[in-house]
């Protein structure tokens with residue numbers, strides 16, 4: 001056993017954490033790891049970290065196959081491609097398991113399938129403590145977490161804020177804030193992140209980000225942790241710290257920890273308890289790490305002296321020693337077919353034990369509030385975007401106002417005003433749409449990950465996002481409209497101003513709703529041109545072409561074009577509502593009477609309220625479609 005030194009032990013620290021820090025620096029994990037959960041120190045850990053005891057989980061998987069459809073563009077037919085070919089295995093509570101293999105072997109695919117992240121295309125059975133796991137099992141998702149390769153914590157919030165927010169979301173308000181705060185502090189201390197409490201997440205090093213990812217998920221105290229390549233991108237010291245940490249979590253807290261890993265160093269490799277090796281979608285070794293070399297020797301492949309066993313395994317798997325994957329797989333099968341099947345676990349360790357249920361997560365409104373707070377905090381800290389967007393709208397408002405100055409009240413400026421109104425609508429439709437079309441796909445990654453790990457539901461997330469984006473876009477549009485409306489000399493009458501603002505902002509927000517839909521359903525590369533194409537297509541109606549001139553096959557577009565509805569309403573707002581004759585400084589002004597202009601444009605009978613309802617209706621419909629598309633994406637696994 002190791003001891004605490006006065007140099008790294010402050011009175012507030014638990015003796016265990018100090019030892020962990022000390023041990024980590026020496027890479028002497030084996031000394032720290034306590035093999036039995038009943039060991040006195042495991043009690044200390046339990047008490048210090050106040051984790052309610054979670055049920056231990058043993059995972060068995062049988063004959064797992066994973067197929068994808070591959071399209072052959074030449075023959076225009078789809079072919080099934082099998083990526084995992086009936087692999088089986090068992091991961092026990094308290095074990096740190098490495099899934100290893102050459103690149104493209106199927107490691108991530110296996111991890112995804114075992115975590116329940118990918119279900120579509122999978123066949124076979126996953127047994128949790130002897131019971132078959134049902135697809136989309138909520139209980140399973142409460143029991144496990146999946147930490148992906150890329151750290152996706154928001155850069156603009158501090159470690160303390162990220163942890164506190166995650167604690168409120170995951171643990172809800174049935175337990176006290178003091179308890180959650182203690183949990184947060186203990187976890188940060190346990191993972192060596194106490195000194196980063198006030199550091200912005202974006203400023204953490206790669207290793208610290210990985211540890212923060214683990215800390216965030218440990219808040220809900222999962223029994224099973226899946227990690228996809230937790231050491232990728234880390235230096236050797238951070239790799240050792242990361243794996244040492246995982247080993248402690250497995251050994252001392254009896255969690256089942258499974259991670260994929262690429263060619264670890266010999267030292268790192270030895271830290272794992274168990275190894276699951278795959279090559280070409282077949283299992284080529286499963287069992288304790290220390291038994292790998294004897295196993296390979298038993299089938300006639302001897303590891304050269306002073307060779308890293310992990311490197312040796314990969315070399316064998318890619319055929320450098322002249323043995324095929326089939327033979328390796330057969331050797332594994334022959335060993336395991338002699339083993340007796342695992343017995344189901346005793347009742348106390350079944351995850352269905354209701355007395356060990358984790359606390360319920362935050363309620364709907366609380367989730368909305370917490371997510372809104374997070375978004376607001378990020379926005380407050382990174383206000384450049386906000387300011388630039390507002391300034392751009394202000395600047396373009398001044399430019400447009402200057403270019404079309406006075407066109408709003410002059411009879412010979414009606415056509416110029418017509419173009420100003422069209423240009424204004426096009427501008428706020430574009431800015432509303434494109435800002436979210438491009439930003440949303442980045443959000444998708446965070447949403448997918450946090451939603452899968454049960455941080456929150458889709459609806460609170462979507463609502464909190466709208467509560468930020470809608471006022472922001474409305475403010476930008478209002479800034480532009482107010483400046484340009486005044487400079488271009490539009491009528492200063494309350495009902496016209498209100499109608500003008502309402503219609504324009506509604507059109508901008510509906511365009512934003514379209515942006516969300518396109519961003520959520522199409523890849524960024526396609527979204528960048530689909531967005532503008534749709535905006536231009538809808539803007540043609542009512543401006544470049546009248547209803548009478550529209551070919552009958554396209555007339556339905558005229559009816560559903562929110563742009564057309566918005567544009568006609570703006571014209572009517574400015575020139576309708578019994579407006580008096582316009583100012584005419586010349587001998588003849590064709591459009592002195594505003595009604596004449598409306599008649600020639602074929603919009604005398606425009607109903608602004610009906611158009612507003614249409615615009616808002618389309619906006620609401622697009623949001624509903626976006627939410628449905630997101631729901632399908634998040635749940636189609």
Ligand SMILES: Nc1ncnc2c1ncn2[C@@H]1O[C@H](COP(=O)(O)OP(=O)(O)OP(=O)(O)O)[C@@H](O)[C@H]1O
Nearest residue numbers: 068070083101102103104105106107108109110262
């Ligand atoms: N959805 C899919 N469609 C087609 N092929 C796929 C799909 N998913 C995975 N594959 C293929 O399956 C194989 C295994 O992929 P996987 O990502 O699991 O490998 P890996 O062992 O994790 O590789 P690496 O170590 O390079 O990340 C690869 O050849 C990959 O191209």
